[in-house]
Amino acid sequence: MQQYLDLMRDVRDNGVDKADRTGVGTRSVFGRQLRFDLNAGFPLLTTKKVHLRSIIYELLWFLKGSCDNTWLQERGVSIWDEWALEDGDLGPIYGKQWRSWACPDGSTIDQISEVIDMIRRKPDSRRLLVSAWNPAELPDETISPQDNVRRGRAALPPCHTLFQFYVAEGKLSCQLYQRSADLFLGVPFNIASYSLLTHMVAQQCDLGVGDFVHTFGDCHLYLNHLTDDIVEEQLRRSPKPQPTLMIHRRPDSIFDYQFEDFEVVDYHPDPVIKAPIAV
Ligand SMILES: Nc1nc(=O)c2c([nH]1)NC[C@@H]1CN(c3ccc(C(=O)N[C@@H](CCC(=O)O)C(=O)O)cc3)CN21
Ligand SMILES: O=c1ccn([C@H]2C[C@H](O)[C@@H](COP(=O)(O)O)O2)c(=O)[nH]1
Numbered sequence: 001m002q003q004y005l006d007l008m009r010d011v012r013d014n015g016v017d018k019a020d021r022t023g024v025g026t027r028s029v030f031g032r033q034l035r036f037d038l039n040a041g042f043p044l045l046t047t048k049k050v051h052l053r054s055i056i057y058e059l060l061w062f063l064k065g066s067c068d069n070t071w072l073q074e075r076g077v078s079i080w081d082e083w084a085l086e087d088g089d090l091g092p093i094y095g096k097q098w099r100s101w102a103c104p105d106g107s108t109i110d111q112i113s114e115v116i117d118m119i120r121r122k123p124d125s126r127r128l129l130v131s132a133w134n135p136a137e138l139p140d141e142t143i144s145p146q147d148n149v150r151r152g153r154a155a156l157p158p159c160h161t162l163f164q165f166y167v168a169e170g171k172l173s174c175q176l177y178q179r180s181a182d183l184f185l186g187v188p189f190n191i192a193s194y195s196l197l198t199h200m201v202a203q204q205c206d207l208g209v210g211d212f213v214h215t216f217g218d219c220h221l222y223l224n225h226l227t228d229d230i231v232e233e234q235l236r237r238s239p240k241p242q243p244t245l246m247i248h249r250r251p252d253s254i255f256d257y258q259f260e261d262f263e264v265v266d267y268h269p270d271p272v273i274k275a276p277i278a279v
Contacts, residue, residue: 001045001239003034004191008183009235011221018220021141022278026220033216036195038209041242042264043195045188047234049269054079055192056262063112063255065099067091075259079189082279083145083155091149092137094158098130102137115165116254119205123167132158133179160190165201166210172202173210179217184225184234184275190214196262199245204254222278230275243267 015027036043044050054077061071069080070088084090092102100108111130118128138157139148145155159180166173176194181187195212202209225231246263 001043001047001242004045004187005047005235005239007032007034007219008221008231011183011219012226012231012235015221017223020220020278022222024278025223027223027226028218028220030218031216032219034191034214036191036212036214038195038198038212042192042245043212044192044243044264044267044269046240046242046267046269047237048188048273049271050188050192052192052264052267053077053259055189056196056259058189059193059196060257060259062094062098063257065095067093067095082277085146085149089149091139091152091154092134093154093156094132094160097132097134097137097158101134112254116201116204119165119167119172119201119207123205123207128165128167129162130164131162133161159186160194163194165198167207168210170208171210172198172205172207173213174198174201175213175215177215177217181216181219182278183219183221184231185277187214187219196245199247200254200257203247203250224278225275230273233273237270240268240270241266 011027011029015029018026018028020026044052057072057075057077058079067090068088069084069090072080080090098112099110101111102108115128115130118125137154139153139155149155159178161177161179163174163176174194178190191214198212199209221231243264243266246265247261248263249261251257
């Protein structure tokens with residue numbers, strides 16, 4: 001994960017200071033890319049302890065097609081609490097766009113089922129994409145996330161916007177375009193989540209794994225993370241060997257995985273670094 005630390009140094013040293021929606025302020029660069037060979041270990045950050053439990057449940061929740069935060073809360077996952085309505089609703093975020101994208105004629109499209117079907121039938125296709133970016137359901141930035149949900153809009157526009165699969169020599173690769181990236185808090189989650197998704201889709205399609213390619217638009221460090229005990233502490237640490245992901249079962253479909261199916265072994269991270277989240 002040296003490349004993650006190099007990117008953090010790049011943003012710290014070369015970024016420009018920019019105001020942002022949350023009012024916290026960021027230091028930001030535009031357009032960067034990381035590449036992880038998923039055969040070289042599972043890319044879970046080792047220079048701070050990352051809460052994999054939240055990442056696994058969040059991914060299973062997206063795949064269920066749910067946008068209801070109460071499902072996460074019932075499992076002790078609180079990462080979406082700041083944006084949800086009292087009843088848990090987050091509006092049409094990832095789960096809705098992935099599993100039931102609304103068409104003008106009232107029908108819906110299950111992009112996840114379709115892309116897996118396509119990978120199996122036409123692995124050489126250059127059209128193996130899933131988009132969460134639906135301009136018809138984006139929020140109005142002048143009102144709060146909760147007011148947007150009350151009006152039937154998404155609480156936040158998707159950050160991980162579009163992903164594409166690629167099959168070569170029996171291996172499945174995945175590239176994500178992330179339009180906006182909170183490098184300290186969000187990105188370690190996003191890397192692990194899409195790497196896990198790539199392993200699951202590969203297993204379902206009887207393929208090996210290739211690379212996870214992570215492409216960034218606005219890649220930023222919040223100014224309240226640029227402190228000696230947060231970003232600088234992270235940068236003083238040295239990466240350790242990557243852990244290994246084990247999937248203990250091959251469920252009948254991508255929608256049948258359970259939390260207990262996953263285990264990450266040989267993960268020996270440095271201690272947690274706590275940081276405030278910009279809302
Ligand atoms: N500013 C911001 N950054 C994000 O990364 C982000 C948002 N907002 N809004 C929507 C989602 C929610 N995500 C989140 C929210 C919280 C944490 C967080 O607090 N992580 C802690 C531990 C959390 C836990 O698992 O309990 C960490 O130390 O990584 C991470 C990602 C990612 N997204
Ligand atoms: O998966 C995620 C979700 C969100 N983020 C970060 C990126 C930004 O810091 C905020 C979203 O604010 P916008 O004003 O909508 O860009 O959340 C992330 O890094 N990863």
